[in-house]
Amino acid sequence: MRLKFFANDSESAAIVAVLAAVTLIIPLCNLIFPPGSPLYFSAYSVSLIGKYLTFALLALSLDLVWGYCGILALGQGAFFTLGGYAMGMYLMRQIGTRGVYGDPLLPDFMVFLDWQVLPWYWLGFDYFPFALLMMLAVPALLAFVFGWLAFRSRVTGVYLSIITQALTYALMLAFFRNEMGFGGNNGLTDFKELLGFNLQADSTRIMLLMSSGTALIAAFLACRRLMQSKLGRVVTALRDQESRVRFLGYRVEMFKLWVFVFAAMLAGIAGALYVPQVGIINPGEFSPLNSLEIVVWVAVGGRGTLYGAIIGAILVNYGKTVLTGLLPEIWLFTLGAVFIVVTVMLPDGLMGLWLRKTGRAGL
Amino acid sequence: MNNAFIDRYHTFDFVRGPVVSAPVDVKHGVALYLEEVSVSFDGFKALNNLSLYINDGELRCLIGPNGAGKTTLMDVITGKTRPDSGSVYYGQNIDLLAMDEPAIAQAGICRKFQKPSVFDKLSVFENLELAMNAEKGAWTTLFAELSGPQRDRIDEVLDLIDLSLHRRQQAGFLSHGQKQWLEIGILLMQEPKVMLVDEPVAGMTHQEVERTAELLLSLRGRHSVVVVEHDMEFVRSIAHKVTVLHEGSVLTEGTMDEIQNDPRVIQVYLGD
Secondary structure (H helix, E strand, C coil), X not given: CHHHHCCCCHHHHHHHHHHHHHHHHHXXXXXXXXXXXXXXXXXXXXXXXXXXXXXXHHHHHHHHHHHHCCCCCCCHHHHHHHHHHHHHHHHHHHHHHHCCCCCCCCCHHHHHCCCCCCCHHHCCCCCHHHHHHHHHHHHHHHXXXXXXXXXXXXXXXXXXXXXXXXXXXXXXXXXXXXXXXXXXXXXXXXCCEECCEECCCHXXXXXXXXXXXXXXXXXXXXXXXXHHCHHHHHHHHHHHCHHHHHHCCCCHHHHHHHHHHHHHHHHHHHHHHHHHHHCEECHHHHXXXXXXXXXXXXXXXXXXXXXXXXXXXXXXHHHHHHHHHHCHHHHHHHHHHHHHHHHHHCCCHHHHHHHHHXXXXXX | CCHHHHCCCCCCHHHCCCCCCCCCCCCCCEEEEEEEEEEEECCEEEEEEXXXXXXXXXXEEEECCCCCCHHHHHHHHHCCCCCCEEEEEEXXXXXXXXXXXXXXXXXXXXXXXXXXXXXXXXXXXXXXXHHCCCCCCHHHHHCCCCCHHHHHHHHHHHHXXXXXXXXXXXXXXXXXXXXXXXXXHHHHHCCCCEEEEECCCCCCCHHHHHHHHHHHHHHECCEEEEEECCCHHHHHHHCXXXXXXXXXXXXXXXXXXXXXXXXXXXXXXXXX
């Protein structure tokens, strides 16, 4: 059954196996081996790897949109950040009276701004199920409204890319404003607990890594199922010949819209898992630059394969961690160079190269 | 405020399923009515007061010099281009001008493009699967499984277009002539009432042209087929009735012999 499920697709089987191993073995290493042992993973590395996994999920979501629908979305970070803010708002409400000002009702930044009442859109965020719903619903709603307008008007190509970029930029400017009620340029931070678990505790970090790994595996399998269905073939067809698909009787804009919305929800989950692991969310995450970086991850890994996006995100981010540690000033140049090299020499990314080497590359 | 938002029984387009239009009514024997259709692009009249009737089940050839409006005519019928004036009916009852491309395609009017447009990344089999006459909503396609009869239908079309041996091959690797046939197969899979076929034999070898002629002739009676073609020999081999377009209107209609002896046609093609 399992073999048949991954028939002719050993890469997918391999990536699921590796992700499952990471999700299980790293926590074990942290628990079993004493600090100092070469096999020990510190709490810092656990959170770092957890963060990579959320980035991989984000890259996966972009691959659906870019690799399969052919929409070069330069604003995928917006959905990620919105999911992150929804989680951040829940975490803020969990602080309770332990803030600097100790106000029982308002988060610190609102006390600082001399606000008297909690804004209406913060209501309900005390409850995790509501916050969870918002992590999915807010990105989905934005993607739906945006996609509905853009795809129905048949905005495509570079114009669509620019609008998505503008979308995330506009959100960044809005969230920078204190009056928005999301903590302005400081964002939301100083979190204490998630579902009653102390965020500083190693065990919580391990649980977050395991949740991120599980979410990534589940999302990967869901995306794979989606793209192996007839819907996946319609989407692949419309990427290359949009008008032809329309003349076959398919409402192209609806296909794009639903994939776009689904991808936004995945990005929202990624953002929600990212925030407790890094301990902060601020408007900088909306920066267009961040969204461009996601495109680089997917391009490096190879778009249109799903696992390529995951590999690309993890490799580039690992490179970023290493390089910004050694020579922080050259990171952006390196990123730019990597993008140019990949675009010019490896249009199908590392996975494209691998598939060609193993003789399975298509057109 | 828009009433639609207050009316609790209002169904918005985006939750509605595919448009299920009434079946086309062709009891007068006419599948397509185009009356006084005009289209202009930046002052250039691509179609000029054109009227044309296509009978149910007939095979009609459209010829005319470049710029005569042949492709624009197909664009108007399939919903790609909106005419400035005139009316376009499918049977007596369906107003094509009120529909968009997917709705027109679902109603049974399909089109083969001038340049072969197949899905290069998908296999031959998958190309036909996508074209199949089935529900085409996003949710339905997510859970769609091919039924036995649907597989048989694909096999049947694969045989008909002589691509059975290439069923697993990516369409992008097919030869030009095979792509043309695959696109004809895509049309057949949709089980259309009306097929608009733009230059089906461009770039084909002599044998391929003959086979295509046979294929198109075999469709007569079951489908209305409109063929646009420059290859006069090919037109002669299939045409019963030929319509000549010139400067966006119908110049004349008749059998190939009548057309070829018509001084106006000779003038249009050869100049003074």
